[in-house]
Amino acid sequence: MSILRPSWKPVLAFSAAVGIGTSSYLYLSRPPKSPSFEIAVKSKNSSGRSEMTTRTLPLLSKLALEERLTAIQGRKSVTRHGGVKWNWHTAQLNANDPIEDTMAQAIVERDEKDGDYMFFAVMDGHGGFWTSRLLEKVLIPSVALEIGKLGSDPVSFIPKPKTALEILKSYLPLPLGSPPPQPRRFTDDPKYMSVALQTAFANVDSEIINAPLRILSNPPKDMSTEPMALPSFLPAMSGSCALLTLLDTANRDLYVACTGDSRAVAGSFDPLTKQWSVEVLTEDQTGRNPNELTRIQSEHPADEASSVIKRGRILGGLEPSRAFGDARYKWPRETQQKLSQLFSGVLGQPMRSPPGELKTPPYVTCQPVITHRKLDFLPSSDSPEPGPKSSLRFLVLATDGLWDRLSSAQVVSLVSGYLAGVRGTIPRSTLPVVVANAGVEGKAHKPSEDDEGLQRGTWLFQDDNLATHLLRNSLLGPGGNEDELRKLVSIPPPLARSFRDDTSITVVWWEEDNTPSDTVKAKL
Known part of the structure; x- marks a missing residue:
C-alpha cells in the first residue's frame, strides 16, 4: 500500500441568478482546486512529544x-x-x-x-x-x-625466489633462445x-x-x-x-x-x-552486514561486543x-569535549555530544x-x-x-x-x-x-x-x-x-x- 494518499477530486461549482423580468441566467463558477495529496509526517505537539500528523502538499x-x-x-x-x-x-x-x-x-x-x-x-x-x-x-x-x-x-618488481631450488635456478643461464624476464x-x-x-x-x-x-x-x-x-x-x-x-x-x-x-x-x-x-x-x-559486524567486534574489547552495533548501526547511530x-566516532571523548568548547562560538551552538557508548574509538x-x-x-x-x-x-x-x-x-x-x-x-x-x-x-x-x-x-x-x-x-x-x-x-x-x-x-x-x-x- 502506498504511503501517500490522494485527497483531491476535480470540483466544479456554479450558481445561477435569475435576472428580474428576463429569462437569462448568470453563471458563477470557481476554478478547480490544484491537485494535492496527503502525507503522514512526524512532528512535535505542544508538549514536545512526537506524533504523526497529516500534511497536504501540491502535486x-x-x-x-x-x-x-x-x-x-x-x-x-x-x-x-x-x-x-x-x-x-x-x-x-x-x-x-x-x-x-x-x-x-x-x-x-x-x-x-x-x-x-x-x-x-x-x-x-x-x-x-x-x-x-x-x-x-x-x-x-x-x-x-x-x-x-x-x-x-x-x-622493477621481480619476486625473490623462496626455495633452494628456485635460488639455484636463478643463477643458472637461460636456455638458448629464451627471452630474458621482463621487468x-x-x-x-x-x-x-x-x-x-x-x-x-x-x-x-x-x-x-x-x-x-x-x-x-x-x-x-x-x-x-x-x-x-x-x-x-x-x-x-x-x-x-x-x-x-x-x-x-x-x-x-x-x-x-x-x-x-x-x-x-x-x-x-x-x-x-x-x-x-x-x-x-x-x-x-553497514552494521547489518555480518562481515562488518565481525570486523568491528574484533577491533574492540569483548565487553563492547553487544554495543558496537545496535539496531544495525554503529553505536546505535551511524548506518x-x-x-x-x-569524527564523533573517531575522536576520544575528551578530545571532543575540548573541541566543543573551542568551536562552539564560531558554530553558534554546542557541538553534538559524543555517542553514549563511545569507549575505545575509532569505531x-x-x-x-x-x-x-x-x-x-x-x-x-x-x-x-x-x-x-x-x-x-x-x-x-x-x-x-x-x-x-x-x-x-x-x-x-x-x-x-x-x-x-x-x-x-x-x-x-x-x-x-x-x-x-x-x-x-x-x-x-x-x-x-x-x-x-x-x-x-x-x-x-x-x-x-x-x-x-x-x-x-x-x-x-x-x-x-x-x-x-x-x-x-x-x-x-x-x-x-x-x-x-x-x-x-x-x-x-x-x-x-x-x-x-x-x-x-x-x-x-
Missing part, C-alpha cells in the same frame, strides 16, 4: 515533474585507444536541501601505448554536505598522486595498485580528521578570526561514503574501491546464450560502518574494500584484438538512494534493455532475464522496495539519459505506479528525506567507434 504538474527529474544530469562520450568509445551518463535527485551527494569523473591521459586511467566516483554525504563536497575535489587527485608515485619508481612496473601489479588506493583514501581522511586537532594544539585567542576554523571543522564532523572505480585501459584492469554503502554493479552479455548476467562488485558496508569524516574507518577484475574486452599491447565478445558491457555506480528501491538485478535489466533498444512502456516480464549473480545480492543490504518486481508491472523507457532512466524507474513504486513517482518527486526537501534519499547515479558503458572525439583531461 507537481507533469511538466514540473520532468524538470525536477532532469535538473541535474549530464553525459559524455570519448573515443580513446583501440577505437573504444566510452560513454557515461549521470543523474541526481535531492531529498535534502542542499543535496548531500556529489559525483566526480576524470580521465588521466597517458601515451598511446600505456592507455588511460579513467576515474568515476560517487560520494554519499550524511550529516551535511561538507565532507562529500571536499571529496569531490580531492579524492581522485589524491588517488592519481599515489599511482604516480608508483609509476615514478623505475625499480614489471609497480603500476602493472594489482597488489600495489590496491595499496595505492588504500593509501590515498587513508591520507585524505587523515587530513580531514586531523585538521581541527591542529587548531586545537595551538588555538588562537579569538576563534572568530581564524579563517580555517569552520572549513576544517565541518568536513570532520559531517561524513561521507565514497565509491571510486578506476579503469586502467593499458593493463585491462578494473579496480573498485568502496567505503560505505554505495554500490557498484556490472552487466555482461553472452552472445551464445543471448542472456545477461549481473556482477555485484561491492559489499554494502555506514566505513566513512570519511564522522568507523575509511579503509576501502578493493575489488579487482580484468577487462577482457579491451585490446592490449600484446594482443591488438579485443577479448572475447562475452564480456563486461557496462558499470553502474550509485549511492544507496537507488539501491533502497531497486535490486542489482533490476538495475542490470533496465540498463541492458535500454542498450538493446527497448523503448516505451514495457511489461517487466519481457526484459532480458538475469541468469547469473556473481556475488551475493548486496551482501546484507537494505532490501529494495520491490525485489521481486522483475516479472510484475511495467517499466518506463522514455529517457535519453541512462542514469535518469534508472532514477525514474526507481521511483515508480511497486508494479510501475506512475502516480507514486509523481507524488514522491513532489515532496519538497527536507520532508522528502522521510520518503526517499538523495540519489546519485553514474552509468558507464563502451563500444567500438572509430570517430574521433574530444576527451576530458585531468592533468594531475
Whole structure:
C-alpha cells in the first residue's frame, strides 16, 4: 500500500441568478482546486512529544515533474585507444536541501601505448554536505598522486625466489633462445595498485580528521578570526561514503574501491546464450552486514561486543560502518569535549555530544574494500584484438538512494534493455532475464522496495539519459505506479528525506567507434 494518499477530486461549482423580468441566467463558477495529496509526517505537539500528523502538499504538474527529474544530469562520450568509445551518463535527485551527494569523473591521459586511467566516483554525504563536497575535489587527485608515485619508481618488481631450488635456478643461464624476464612496473601489479588506493583514501581522511586537532594544539585567542576554523571543522564532523572505480585501459584492469554503502554493479552479455548476467562488485558496508559486524567486534574489547552495533548501526547511530569524516566516532571523548568548547562560538551552538557508548574509538574507518577484475574486452599491447565478445558491457555506480528501491538485478535489466533498444512502456516480464549473480545480492543490504518486481508491472523507457532512466524507474513504486513517482518527486526537501534519499547515479558503458572525439583531461 502506498504511503501517500490522494485527497483531491476535480470540483466544479456554479450558481445561477435569475435576472428580474428576463429569462437569462448568470453563471458563477470557481476554478478547480490544484491537485494535492496527503502525507503522514512526524512532528512535535505542544508538549514536545512526537506524533504523526497529516500534511497536504501540491502535486507537481507533469511538466514540473520532468524538470525536477532532469535538473541535474549530464553525459559524455570519448573515443580513446583501440577505437573504444566510452560513454557515461549521470543523474541526481535531492531529498535534502542542499543535496548531500556529489559525483566526480576524470580521465588521466597517458601515451598511446600505456592507455588511460579513467576515474568515476560517487560520494554519499550524511550529516551535511561538507565532507562529500571536499571529496569531490580531492579524492581522485589524491588517488592519481599515489599511482604516480608508483609509476615514478623505475625499480622493477621481480619476486625473490623462496626455495633452494628456485635460488639455484636463478643463477643458472637461460636456455638458448629464451627471452630474458621482463621487468614489471609497480603500476602493472594489482597488489600495489590496491595499496595505492588504500593509501590515498587513508591520507585524505587523515587530513580531514586531523585538521581541527591542529587548531586545537595551538588555538588562537579569538576563534572568530581564524579563517580555517569552520572549513576544517565541518568536513570532520559531517561524513561521507565514497565509491571510486578506476579503469586502467593499458593493463585491462578494473579496480573498485568502496567505503560505505554505495554500490557498484556490472552487466555482461553472452552472445551464445543471448542472456545477461549481473556482477555485484561491492559489499554494502553497514552494521547489518555480518562481515562488518565481525570486523568491528574484533577491533574492540569483548565487553563492547553487544554495543558496537545496535539496531544495525554503529553505536546505535551511524548506518555506514566505513566513512570519511564522522569524527564523533573517531575522536576520544575528551578530545571532543575540548573541541566543543573551542568551536562552539564560531558554530553558534554546542557541538553534538559524543555517542553514549563511545569507549575505545575509532569505531568507523575509511579503509576501502578493493575489488579487482580484468577487462577482457579491451585490446592490449600484446594482443591488438579485443577479448572475447562475452564480456563486461557496462558499470553502474550509485549511492544507496537507488539501491533502497531497486535490486542489482533490476538495475542490470533496465540498463541492458535500454542498450538493446527497448523503448516505451514495457511489461517487466519481457526484459532480458538475469541468469547469473556473481556475488551475493548486496551482501546484507537494505532490501529494495520491490525485489521481486522483475516479472510484475511495467517499466518506463522514455529517457535519453541512462542514469535518469534508472532514477525514474526507481521511483515508480511497486508494479510501475506512475502516480507514486509523481507524488514522491513532489515532496519538497527536507520532508522528502522521510520518503526517499538523495540519489546519485553514474552509468558507464563502451563500444567500438572509430570517430574521433574530444576527451576530458585531468592533468594531475
